Amino acid sequence: MKRKIAPALLALCCAAALTACSGNEDKFVSELKAAGFSNPGEPSTEKEKKSKKIGKRTVKSSEKIIEVVVRVKGCDLEMAKVSGQSGYWLDELHVNGQEPDWPGYPENLKRDQVVKLLADNTSKPTGFTACYKPNEA
Numbered sequence: 001m002k003r004k005i006a007p008a009l010l011a012l013c014c015a016a017a018l019t020a021c022s023g024n025e026d027k028f029v030s031e032l033k034a035a036g037f038s039n040p041g042e043p044s045t046e047k048e049k050k051s052k053k054i055g056k057r058t059v060k061s062s063e064k065i066i067e068v069v070v071r072v073k074g075c076d077l078e079m080a081k082v083s084g085q086s087g088y089w090l091d092e093l094h095v096n097g098q099e100p101d102w103p104g105y106p107e108n109l110k111r112d113q114v115v116k117l118l119a120d121n122t123s124k125p126t127g128f129t130a131c132y133k134p135n136e137a
Contacts, residue, residue, distance in 0.1 A: 024083045028066045031088065032079060036111030041069040045083065067091060072114050074133030095127035
């Protein structure tokens with residue numbers, strides 16, 4: 001009897017974990033849509049593992065990072081957030097297969113704020129002008 005229950009419990013736990021992940025991904029897509037991004041791509045999840053030495057012990061932890069690409073004015077912006085937490089940030093700008101960093105990009109911007117940031121005269125990462133199309137949606 002125990003041999004039949006263990007695989008069933010394992011399958012049930014795996015299904016519950018997958019449902020929880022997809023639920024957080026769906027919430028992030030909804031969060032981006034609420035911020036005005038009408039075209040979020042398919043969400044993906046990465047797992048970041050961290051270890052920290054505290055005294056003689058090493059404490060290990062992991063975070064799930066959800067990433068979604070949105071297109072604004074011709075530029076593909078990869079937004080990211082920690083699963084289960086509020087707030088998101090620009091993880092990467094995708095330009096011709098390159099992923100230049102954009103230091104100082106503010107977090108939790110709504111679409112209108114992103115459009116304004118793209119159009120202003122602040123410094124932009126290398127390759128930005130290759131993707132920016134002010135007349136595009």
